[in-house]
Amino acid sequence: MAKLTKLEPLSNLSLVDKVEIRLTEYFKENNLKIGDQIPKELEFAEALGVSRTVIREALLRLRTIGMIESKKRKGMVLSQPDIIQNFEKVLESNLLGDKTLKDIFELRLILEMGMADLLFARKTEKDIEELSRIVSHEDDNGLDSTIFSLEYEVAFHGKLYQISNNSTLQRFQDLLLPVFQYVHDHMLPDASKFRYSGGKFISHRDLLNELIEGTPESFRVAMRQHLEPHFERVLTSFKS
Amino acid sequence: MAKLTKLEPLSNLSLVDKVEIRLTEYFKENNLKIGDQIPKELEFAEALGVSRTVIREALLRLRTIGMIESKKRKGMVLSQPDIIQNFEKVLESNLLGDKTLKDIFELRLILEMGMADLLFARKTEKDIEELSRIVSHEDDNGLDSTIFSLEYEVAFHGKLYQISNNSTLQRFQDLLLPVFQYVHDHMLPDASKFRYSGGKFISHRDLLNELIEGTPESFRVAMRQHLEPHFERVLTSFKS
């Protein structure tokens, strides 16, 4: 048989798909901004020559990603999509594959390593005080500082994200906490008896001191050592 | 008037809201995994005692975030939600506020600074070769290396993300390119005549050399200098 050029279907888009595209085009064409009122369902239906059902389904998709909000009798308005919100349901669904979860775990390490410059540029006296409080509590409880304690881990690192003053980043981190925990518990080799290179362990207090007296560079070095067991596990068990 | 205990509405959830929640609970309870078949619309409708319309709207929401897929006659199956996919429409909508866009721009800087360890752990000969090619092309074109050229910028840094071998990160980066461009063009003070501290400019070639001969630490220092104008602008113009 002769070799044929691949014949693609004329259009594998459903009616709702097309309407959805058309609607977003419409918003752009008319340069509509957040808070702007948009026509009602029946007007869209008539204008596009489709049933209200199809319009509703297309609009519902946009509502699902937070692009529009609707209230009874008031109609619909464009709204600021919440990037993080969509993440939430997806994560809660427990349907993410292991590869994706690993990717996200790595992402956290990347973020903590890359945050340093923002931290130094934006730290305040109050921030330092609060971090000190957290670290003190940790010490008071007389825990062997090499032991992983989730509570203080979350408190300390969470505060760092807060200092970054990047609310998108912060919310992202909040959301990812369960993922970290899951990956930590289930998918990586046990690191409870990890030997730090050179035997030197960098505690939260050490990190705090770096944040007070050090530089972004020195802080990164310290953070890298603090995260050493996590990096070790990621970089060895994920040969791809 | 006597002080009364605040009366909360009995339930501000719509019927579709409730059904959606109930459905996700159902998936968890039955420990359904990706690829598993789920009951058909009419069965759900009958089981929950609501109309097919409501079931469809609830299911459509889940379909929108990629949790389920449906085919005519075949029915519906659970599928792996695509974290990035939803981002796409949101970004294209041009509805994100300036603050969010700034947050995302910062996020890129954080990622590039934090990636170093992954790069060194996963770089291959082929990767280095390709990076070399990119840098050579750049030099050939005799551009003043301090001038910002979007094309090579994308090629070089995009390749770095690729080397990280973290596909979630990669797709994220692909998606964010337009944001970087927008923020770069519209929201930050012009840096075309930025003076690098100490007059030393770190080019892509310098970064490549660090990746070949240096360490994650030295690479981070180099990257920090390479990104200096961006950091400068972010850390000065965003006083919160």
Add this chain to the structure above:
DNA sequence: ATTTGTATTATGTATGACATAATGATAATA
């Protein structure tokens, strides 16, 4: 003037019907 009722409006929900694509069984054809 404040409250209360009432009509109106746009979204939310319900119902029934038909369209469409995928599937498998059956019959027709080479």
Add this chain to the structure above:
DNA sequence: TATTATCATTATGTCATACATAATACAAAT
């Protein structure tokens, strides 16, 4: 026999219509 055409079946996709509900404005009543 093997392949193709035909057809019924099934679950989602689309349509049409009606009614429910919450928010709003305006009139009526106290």
